[in-house]
Amino acid sequence: MDARPPRDYPVPMTQNFLDKVYKTDPEHMTDLYDQWAEGYDGELTGQGYATPGRLARLLADVAPDHDAPLMDFGCGTGLCGAALSAVGFTTIDGCDVSEGMLQEAQEKGIYRRLWHTSENGALPFHLSDYPLVTAAGVISTGAAPPQVLEQIVDQLAPRTFFAFSYNDHTLNDPDYMDALAAVTETRAAIVTENTGDHIPGLGSRSRVYVLEIA
Numbered sequence: 001m002d003a004r005p006p007r008d009y010p011v012p013m014t015q016n017f018l019d020k021v022y023k024t025d026p027e028h029m030t031d032l033y034d035q036w037a038e039g040y041d042g043e044l045t046g047q048g049y050a051t052p053g054r055l056a057r058l059l060a061d062v063a064p065d066h067d068a069p070l071m072d073f074g075c076g077t078g079l080c081g082a083a084l085s086a087v088g089f090t091t092i093d094g095c096d097v098s099e100g101m102l103q104e105a106q107e108k109g110i111y112r113r114l115w116h117t118s119e120n121g122a123l124p125f126h127l128s129d130y131p132l133v134t135a136a137g138v139i140s141t142g143a144a145p146p147q148v149l150e151q152i153v154d155q156l157a158p159r160t161f162f163a164f165s166y167n168d169h170t171l172n173d174p175d176y177m178d179a180l181a182a183v184t185e186t187r188a189a190i191v192t193e194n195t196g197d198h199i200p201g202l203g204s205r206s207r208v209y210v211l212e213i214a
């Protein structure tokens, strides 16, 4: 028997892009997010998207300075930025490879600055300038490949807090788990983590990690 509590959010009639995202080739991923941008918030919030709120609360518990510059890596339409703002972070920048997603983020008026980045290129800013970095649902099957975890960690300054999530698919993918092991064996320690709802309307879960860079 299903022991989950009753839904308190509307269930959409379609799940057009959530159905597609885990089946899309990496080379078509940015196009998919560009097409998804306008409907993303409705589809995700309609299914109770919980990871950004969990991530924001976990980071707020450990981060000493909520006014410190924070980079929301793979900010998408800004749902994680909104969750970070709601728990008291005040200086939030964002970056993403999808211009469509960035346009939606811009309209939220939460970000101090937004950057368009390329999947493979150098970043147009210094990640080491940010003592706080987040990546909700970004390093994941259905988004960025495992190497992106190491690329981010390699650019962070000592004592940076980096909060990110792995969904169910990602937790079951040895390549992503190996990437996490590689960074925690060399450059970072897991300060805190928790597992909980990711997209409850789909019954999916995620684990949120906060790393501190050595």
Ligand SMILES: C[S@@+](CC[C@H](N)C(=O)[O-])C[C@H]1O[C@@H](n2cnc3c(N)ncnc32)[C@H](O)[C@@H]1O
Pocket: 030, 033, 052, 073, 074, 075, 076, 077, 078, 079, 080, 095, 096, 097, 098, 101, 117, 118, 119, 135, 136, 137, 138, 143, 144, 145, 148
């Ligand atoms: C599932 S969405 C999550 C967006 C947002 N963080 C949220 O929680 O709603 C994944 C986002 O990661 C972005 N992304 C994928 N690969 C990326 C990369 N290498 N660098 C920056 N953003 C990337 C996608 O364009 C997309 O906006």
